[in-house]
Amino acid sequence: xxxxxxxxxxxxxxxxxxxxxxxxxxxxxxxxxxxxxxxxxxxxxxxxxxxxxxxxxxxxxxxxxxxxxxxxxxxxxxxxxxxxxxxxxx
Numbered sequence: 039x040x041x042x043x044x045x046x047x048x049x050x051x052x053x054x055x056x057x058x059x060x061x062x063x064x065x066x067x068x069x070x071x072x073x074x075x076x077x078x079x080x081x082x083x084x085x086x087x088x089x090x091x092x093x094x095x096x097x098x099x100x101x102x103x104x105x106x107x108x109x110x111x112x113x114x115x116x117x118x119x120x121x122x123x124x125x126x127x128x
Contacts, residue, residue: 068074
């Protein structure tokens, strides 16, 4: 019975180590990559608050990331704008 308890603890410890490596090493590396910084700068230029929850639902995000978007098209949506719900297939 003790070996089963030890193996569960070993699996738990390994899982914690994996999460720590991801959180403390991989995520900071990704965040400092040039591609990630460029995306953040693009969101700033589009006026999207990247710290906001579900910022990709903001219409300016999609308009700014459309190849044919002009500065005039990247503006506030009309007041009656309703973003499609997630999973709606739209």
